[in-house]
Amino acid sequence: NAGVTQTPKFQVLKTGQSMTLQCAQDMNHNSMYWYRQDPGMGLRLIYYSASEGTTDKGEVPNGYNVSRLNKREFSLRLESAAPSQTSVYFCASSIGGTQYFGPGTRLLVL
């Protein structure tokens, strides 16, 4: 049982490049989330998907897009990366009030 998986683990981008962060869960959870974590800021919600076919903005959605491809997969896309998007990105899924996190993607934008 893998839980929540994320790819890639690390990525370096140049300003203006695009990329997609992948997330998948095998726990049959309806809800999935994307967060970013920055020093001193805690975890901030970027987008979430309450169920397959729906997505909603979180606290810091600007510069990001998401796709809930199916119940298992929820991807996060950076269309034109900026240095301010340097962060650690966590995907999570939930049942009830408990969220289960993936191992994270460390992104550096130069």
Added chain:
Amino acid sequence: RKEVEQDPGPFNVPEGATVAFNCTYSNSASQSFFWYRQDCRKEPKLLMSVYSSGNEDGRFTAQLNRASQYISLLIRDSKLSDSATYLCVVNGDTGFQKLVFGTGTRLLVSP
């Protein structure tokens, strides 16, 4: 004012000590409360939920004070392996599915 506020620490304690963290939240309508643990460079993991009557899990005790809008976590007989950052988490305005995370309190347990 932040929705969830925690003392960032670090709290430096010797093995075997008892340590307590507090957290305050601003949304009086919040219904669900949690403590998560995050090890260095790892993902957060649920430590325990916090119930109105208070709850205990081994060496860990969590309490909720709705009137004062704060949550506490008590760790007894600290172990080296307890060294981590402890995140206070509260559900957001739209219910349990959106959680608001505190910035965390760092605990360092030394031999």
